[in-house]
Amino acid sequence: MKLVYTHPNIAILVQAYSPIEQAEIECVLRNEYASGAMGELAPINAWPEVWVVYDTDFVRAVSIVETSHRAVEGQDWQCAQCTTYSPATFDTCWQCGGERF
Ligand SMILES: [Zn+2]
Numbered sequence: 001m002k003l004v005y006t007h008p009n010i011a012i013l014v015q016a017y018s019p020i021e022q023a024e025i026e027c028v029l030r031n032e033y034a035s036g037a038m039g040e041l042a043p044i045n046a047w048p049e050v051w052v053v054y055d056t057d058f059v060r061a062v063s064i065v066e067t068s069h070r071a072v073e074g075q076d077w078q079c080a081q082c083t084t085y086s087p088a089t090f091d092t093c094w095q096c097g098g099e100r101f
């Protein structure tokens with residue numbers, strides 16, 4: 001088992017998960033119900049996660065995630081201060097609180 005991707009926003013996580021699943025790579029979601037219940041961000045250790053079952057699929061799964069991210073470009077934005085990506089619905093960086101611009 002290897003962690004491929006994690007994101008506080010389940011909608012964005014599913015956008016990464018779906019194409020992996022469609023590529024017939026064995027993968028699982030973890031913590032999928034951990035966030036969003038109260039409209040608040042879960043602590044980082046409870047973020048939804050995508051895992052591949054077989055380590056040999058890891059590189060392929062990561063490249064699929066990167067490809068799917070390029071396809072939905074404009075959804076996430078990158079913080080100028082810490083280079084972390086935040087969901088489009090955020091006006092400030094979830095990591096450092098930096099302003100979006
Ligand atoms: Zn930041």
